[in-house]
Amino acid sequence: MLSKVGQFDEMSGHTGAIRAPYARLSKWLSEANPEYLSSRRAQAELLFRRIGITFAVYGAQEQAERLIPFDILPRVISREEWALLEKGLAQRVKAINLFLADLYGAGEILKAGVVPQELIYRNPGFRPEMAGRRVPHDIYVHIAGVDIVRTDDSGFYVLEDNARTPSGVSYMLENREVMMRLFPELFASHKVAPIEDYPDQLLAALRSSAPPAASSDPTIVLLTPGCYNSAFYEHSFLADKLGVELVEGRDLFVKDDVVFMRTTEGPRRVDVIYRRIDDDFLDPLAFRPDSSLGVAGLLGAYQAGNVTLANAIGTGVADDKAVYTYMPEIIRFYMGEEPLLKNVPTWRCREPEALAYVLEHLGQLVVKEVNGSGGYGMLVGPHATYAQIDEFAQKLKANPTNFIAQPTLALSTCPIYCESGVAPRHVDLRPFVLYGANGARIIPGGLTRVAMVEKSLVVNSSQGGGTKDTWVVGDWPAPL
Amino acid sequence: MLSRTADNLYWISRYIERADFLARILQATRRLSALPKAYGGAETEWESALLSSGAGQTFSASGQTPSEASVTEFLAFAIENPCSIRNCIELARNNARAVRTALTSEMWEAINEAYLEMTTREQTRVQGGEELTRFLDFVTRVSLAYDGGAYRTMLRNDAYWFSRVGLFIERADNTARLLDVKYHVLLPQTEVVGGSLDYFQWSAVLRAVSAHTAYHWVYRESLKPWLVADLLILRPEMPRSLISCYESVVQNLDRLGKSHGHQGQAQRHARTVFAKLGNLSMESVFQSGLHEFIQEFIFDNNRLGALVSEQYLF
Numbered sequence: 017m018l019s020k021v022g023q024f025d026e027m028s029g030h031t032g033a034i035r036a037p038y039a040r041l042s043k044w045l046s047e048a049n050p051e052y053l054s055s056r057r058a059q060a061e062l063l064f065r066r067i068g069i070t071f072a073v074y075g076a077q078e079q080a081e082r083l084i085p086f087d088i089l090p091r092v093i094s095r096e097e098w099a100l101l102e103k104g105l106a107q108r109v110k111a112i113n114l115f116l117a118d119l120y121g122a123g124e125i126l127k128a129g130v131v132p133q134e135l136i137y138r139n140p141g142f143r144p145e146m147a148g149r150r151v152p153h154d155i156y157v158h159i160a161g162v163d164i165v166r167t168d169d170s171g172f173y174v175l176e177d178n179a180r181t182p183s184g185v186s187y188m189l190e191n192r193e194v195m196m197r198l199f200p201e202l203f204a205s206h207k208v209a210p211i212e213d214y215p216d217q218l219l220a221a222l223r224s225s226a227p228p229a230a231s232s233d234p235t236i237v238l239l240t241p242g243c244y245n246s247a248f249y250e251h252s253f254l255a256d257k258l259g260v261e262l263v264e265g266r267d268l269f270v271k272d273d274v275v276f277m278r279t280t281e282g283p284r285r286v287d288v289i290y291r292r293i294d295d296d297f298l299d300p301l302a303f304r305p306d307s308s309l310g311v312a313g314l315l316g317a318y319q320a321g322n323v324t325l326a327n328a329i330g331t332g333v334a335d336d337k338a339v340y341t342y343m344p345e346i347i348r349f350y351m352g353e354e355p356l357l358k359n360v361p362t363w364r365c366r367e368p369e370a371l372a373y374v375l376e377h378l379g380q381l382v383v384k385e386v387n388g389s390g391g392y393g394m395l396v397g398p399h400a401t402y403a404q405i406d407e408f409a410q411k412l413k414a415n416p417t418n419f420i421a422q423p424t425l426a427l428s429t430c431p432i433y434c435e436s437g438v439a440p441r442h443v444d445l446r447p448f449v450l451y452g453a454n455g456a457r458i459i460p461g462g463l464t465r466v467a468m469v470e471k472s473l474v475v476n477s478s479q480g481g482g483t484k485d486t487w488v489v490g491d492w493p494a495p496l
Numbered sequence: 497m498l499s500r501t502a503d504n505l506y507w508i509s510r511y512i513e514r515a516d517f518l519a520r521i522l523q524a525t526r527r528l529s530a531l532p533k534a535y536g537g538a539e540t541e542w543e544s545a546l547l548s549s550g551a552g553q554t555f556s557a558s559g560q561t562p563s564e565a566s567v568t569e570f571l572a573f574a575i576e577n578p579c580s581i582r583n584c585i586e587l588a589r590n591n592a593r594a595v596r597t598a599l600t601s602e603m604w605e606a607i608n609e610a611y612l613e614m615t616t617r618e619q620t621r622v623q624g625g626e627e628l629t630r631f632l633d634f635v636t637r638v639s640l641a642y643d644g645g646a647y648r649t650m651l652r653n654d655a656y657w658f659s660r661v662g663l664f665i666e667r668a669d670n671t672a673r674l675l676d677v678k679y680h681v682l683l684p685q686t687e688v689v690g691g692s693l694d695y696f697q698w699s700a701v702l703r704a705v706s707a708h709t710a711y712h713w714v715y716r717e718s719l720k721p722w723l724v725a726d727l728l729i730l731r732p733e734m735p736r737s738l739i740s741c742y743e744s745v746v747q748n749l750d751r752l753g754k755s756h757g758h759q760g761q762a763q764r765h766a767r768t769v770f771a772k773l774g775n776l777s778m779e780s781v782f783q784s785g786l787h788e789f790i791q792e793f794i795f796d797n798n799r800l801g802a803l804v805s806e807q808y809l810f
Contacts, residue, residue, distance in 0.1 A: 065612070066605055243594045256597040267498050278499045280654060280808040281756050 024168045025440055026091060026430040035169070037094040037489055040205055045089070045431075045438065053433050056198050057088050063194050084187060085482030087432040090195060090202075091443060091464040095209075098460055098488045101164065101172055101447065104356035106456040107347060109160045109449045112179055112334045114350040116156035119333065120146045130349050131342050135366075139339070140387060141332025143295060145302060149319055151328045152227045153453045158326035159218070159290075160449040161185070164357070164462075166428045173358045173425070175444065177343070179335040180327060181292050184463040184483075185448050186250035189214060189257075191485040192461075207490035209460035214448070215257035217459065218290075221452030222258075225324050226287045234287035236260045237277060239268070241293050241309045251292050260290075270313030273320040288324045295329050337386040337420045338364055361423060365416040374421040375412065378405050381421040382473075383412065396473060398424050427473055432466055432484070442467045444475050445486065460488040497598070502658045503809040504595040508588045508607070509646075509662035515584035516639035517670040517704075518571050519632040521545050524703040526628075529564060531696055541700075542567040548677045548704070551577055565623045572631065573618050581635055585614050588642075598655050602645035610638040654755060660748040661804060668741035668797050671728055674704055676790045682721040684782055698724045705736040725786065726778045738793060742770040745800070752808075762803040769796050 022030050027038040034042045064083050093101075118125050119136055126133045136142055161182025163175040192211055196203055219236070226234035240251035242264050255262035267277050268286065276283035291298065297307040302315035317323050333339060341362045347355040363370035363381075374381060383395040395408040412419055429440035447462030465475035468482040475481040525545040542562040546552045551570065554577055560566045574580045589611040596604055613634065622628045643663070650656040675682070678701050681694045698719045702708040707727060714731060715723050731737045746766045753759040781789050 066609060243590070248593070252593075252596040261498050261501075262595075262597050263498060264500070267500055280497055280499055280502045280658075280752075 023426060023440070024166070024428045026428050026443065029169065037092045037097075041090065041092060041202070044202060044205075050437065053088065057433060060086055060088055060194055060198060063197065064190070084477045085466075085468050085480075086191065086194070087434075087441075087466055087468075087482055087484040088195070088198065089431055089433050089438070090485045090487045091430050091445070092206075092487045092489055093445075093461075095488060095490050097169075098209075100356065102458050102460075104172065105162055105447055105449050105458050107351060107353065107356055108162060108174065108177065108343070109157060109451050109456055111343070111347040111350050112160070112177060113154070113156055113451060115346050116328070116331060116334055117150075117154045118350070120149065120156075120330065125346065125349055128349070130345050131339070135338060135342075136333060139333050139336055141295075141330065141334075141336050143330030143333075145315060145319070146328070146330040152321070152324045153225055155225050155451055155453065156328040156331050157334070158221055158225055158451050160451070161446045161463075162449060164445045164447065165360075165425060167426050168428075171358060173360045174340075174343070175360060176337070177335045177340060178446075179331045180294065182446070182448070183247045183250055183292070184446055184465075184477075185214060186253040187483050188448070188459075188461060188463040188486070190253070191463075191483055195485040206487060209488040209490065211459045211461045214459045215254065217450050217457045218254070219258050219260075220454075221450040221457065222288050222290055222324075222326055224453035225326060227321055227324055229322065230287035235277075235285060236288040236290065237263045237268075237286050239263055239265070239289050239291040239293055239311075241265075241297065245292075247292065254290075258290075265293075265308065265310045268311045268314075270311060270317050273313070273317045273322055275311070275314065275317045275323045286323060288326065290326045295332060298325075298329065332387065337362075337384055338366065338417070341420065360425065363421040365412060365419040365421060370421075371412075371416045374419075375409060378409060378412075380424060382424055383408065383419050383421045386418055386420055396424065399473070424473070430464070430466065430484070432468070432482075434468070439470070441470070442473050442475065443484075461486040497654050499809050501595045501598045502654065503805075504591040505598055505655055505659040506662035506804070506809070508591045508595075508599075508642075509659045510666040511584040511588035511591070512607075512639050512642050513663050513666040514579060514670065515581045515588075515635050517667075518549055518579075518581050518584070519635035520704045520706060521548055521674070522568060522571055523629070523632050524700040525567075526564070526624075527703065528696060528700040544677045545571065548674045549579065550673060551579055554578070568623050568628065569621065572628075573621055582614055582618050585610050585635075585638065600645060600649040602649045603642055606638065606641035606645050610634075610641070652751075654752055657748040657752045657755075658808070661745060661752075664741045664744045664748070665797060665801055665804075667736055668738055668745070669794065671705055671736050671738060671741070672790055672794045672797065674701060675725070675728060676787070676794065679725075679786045679790060682725045683786060684722045694721065695719060701728070707734060707736060710734060722778055722782065725781070729781065730773065730776060730778060739770070739773040742766065742773055746770045749804075760803075760807045762800065762807045765796075765800050765803050769793075769800065 024030055027034060027042060029035050061083065064086060115125065125131050126136060157179045159182060161178040161184060163178065164172045165175050166172050188211065222236050223234055236258070237260055238251055238255040238258065240248060240262055242248065252262055261277065263277055269276055269278070275286040275289070277286050293309055296304045297309045299310045299312060299314040300307045301312050318325055318329065341359065341364050344355045344359055347353065363374050365371045365374055374383065378395070379397045381397045385393040395404065397405065427442040427444065430443045431438050432441045443464050443466050445462050445464050448459055450457045464484045464486045465477070466482045466484055467473055467475045468480060522545065525541050529541040542564060545567055546555050546562060549571055555562070555570055558576065570577050570580065572581045575583065577583065589607050592599055592604060592607045617631055617634065622631055646656065646659055678697065681697045698721055699708060701724055702711050705728060711719065711724065711727055714727060714733065727734050727737060729738050732740050732743060734740055749763045749766050753763045
């Protein structure tokens with residue numbers, strides 16, 4: 017069960033004794049004067065604004081482009097901790113891929129009664145169009161961003177498996193670049209595992225998943241909803257690093273089940289689409305007819321096996337929060353292994369007993385919509401007013417299958433440098449897992465998200481969360 | 497490359513070039529209108545600034561009367577003028593954002609910084625004085641930074657060529673429109689004893705295309721209207737002359753054609769215009785009519801823009 021003793025801090029543990037991976041950082045921090053840190057902080061903001069690393073918040077008209085707050089203190093993970101995480105993530109994403117191939121194929125896990133059928137077949141993330149069809153190399157999730165939290169140093173919990181179009185990797189990469197500019201001396205004294213090969217690894221994973229019929233030099237594109245999308249910066253950043261065209265739906269067309277892009281030299285065949293558009297908007301002929309973001313006929317080309325979509329259509333069923341609760345069983349079923357990463361204990365509100373418990377304990381729980389994201393539509397019990405709780409209870413009773421509940425985790429904190437100096441804030445971690453024809457690759461590190469507001473547990477960038485650089489360090493010094 | 501990307505690059509260059517031209521026009525007009533009447537200073541200068549910028553109609557539709565304040569505001573900051581400096585910079589940035597991958601980081605940073613600085617500067621909406629000079633200097637620096645960034649850092653491939661084609665078509669258009677408004681003062685005339693009233697008009701024309709110093713280096717004599725016209729139309733060493741713009745247009749279109757293995761209407765048309773300019777002398781231009789010549793050039797130049805779109809930017 018989850019730790020109940022005091023707050024766990026990434027740097028100072030439960031007791032205030034500096035943990036080994038942070039020894040150097042802590043010493044450096046105690047010697048650095050506040051003016052120096054403040055000037056670096058200002059410099060970081062300037063760098064981000066100048067490079068134009070912004071994101072848009074839907075509905076925030078007055079400030080269409082906002083900077084994600086960046087904190088200059090790195091979050092440090094030891095190599096040992098990382099090794100465990102890495103194994104656990106690879107196991108998890110492999111299981112998710114096997115699970116999806118099974119769901120859209122033989123359906124063995126359903127026949128075996130491990131996962132209830134109606135949870136899958138009535139799930140909005142399940143795409144009947146994909147049933148009975150194989151995707152190239154049986155890979156559904158090429159890129160996963162698994163959200164990890166911890167409450168003490170005994171291990172990691174998976175909070176969410178983002179198996180659709182996880183974002184944030186550009187911040188991971190840019191944060192590192194900015195940190196290397198600001199604090200070269202820290203990099204010299206820590207042995208930080210590099211992350212700059214992420215784009216190459218991503219490209220390799222995408223190339224390896226091209227349809228068998230494609231040439232040995234497949235044409236890859238990145239499909240974006242366009243420059244008004246909140247993650248557009250990331251899309252253009254990645255396309256640039258990958259050296260592939262950044263296309264919008266209107267740049268592509270389908271003829272005889274083959275996808276082409278419009279170029280200055282005429283149509284050019286496309287083999288792999290790294291798409292950052294949700295399933296619903298991909299093809300107006302197959303999904304939402306009012307979508308102008310997608311490409312008419314894309315599903316047909318996909319079904320004909322002429323193009324690879326990364327991630328595949330229909331992966332949403334695997335990162336559904338109700339399906340999440342079955343992940344330990346799913347891992348055991350396909351891998352015959354015990355899961356290396358823990359699940360956060362979760363009440364499935366679809367089950368009457370669980371629902372009764374949840375309704376009684378709303379004030380202590382976090383309740384989430386099963387297919388919501390971005391921190392919207394959730395209730396954080398301990399931080400909610402009675403009125404909010406009552407209102408939420410009504411929603412919950414009206415449609416219990418739509419919700420799950422989890423205990424409010426005592427998420428670990430990590431020091432940040434803010435106006436008032438060094439202070440602890442809650443963090444999570446999103447490592448990025450790449451899955452190509454040659455298996456899983458995980459870049460050491462990931463995106464650490466910080467709830468910049470004191471005591472807040474919401475780390476989502478759309479709700480004021482910030483980020484920091486994440487260091488996997490190889491050889492930290494002996495305690496001082 | 498993607499047609500949409502090529503289209504965006506082409507237009508970014510055009511917008512930046514246009515903003516630069518507008519800034520120079522404003523600067524030159526300020527000088528001219530500040531002169532005493534005896535030296536040719538007149539409020540009508542603000543009207544010709546509007547005409548040269550191509551915003552004459554939108555301005556009269558707004559119901560204002562041309563004055564230093566109203567024209568400066570309209571050309572520099574007005575949101576309702578689609579080709580105001582602020583709109584050019586904003587449009588360039590929107591386009592740049594949409595095709596960031598096709599820009600080098602230097603080019604992007606030049607545009608992004610320009611946009612950010614402009615949003616702070618436009619708050620004050622200066623309409624004159626030293627503050628305005630600084631704003632206009634800022635705008636010309638933007639084009640230098642963007643253009644320099646492109647020249648120094650871009651790969652020499654179709655992205656570069658499209659961006660150059662946009663730049664030179666816009667530049668040719670700007671020079672031609674300036675000539676179109678001012679042609680009457682550039683016609684040859686019998687030498688006036690004691691200098692001409694138009695002297696300052698000629699020098700304003702030169703300043704608008706940043707050729708005031710260049711003139712003296714090329715001709716080594718005092719300002720003569722026909723030489724001003726010669727400089728802006730037929731002098732290949734003058735980077736804003738029509739012939740120089742077309743030399744560059746032809747060059748860049750040729751490279752595009754070679755790399756695509758296909759020469760089309762756009763290449764043929766550009767070569768025809770260039771050849772026509774090469775065979776001209778100023779005498780023949782004046783004989784057959786400077787005004788008619790410029791009108792025809794503007795038409796040809798617009799036609800090239802349309803052909804490029806047709807051929808590449810479908």
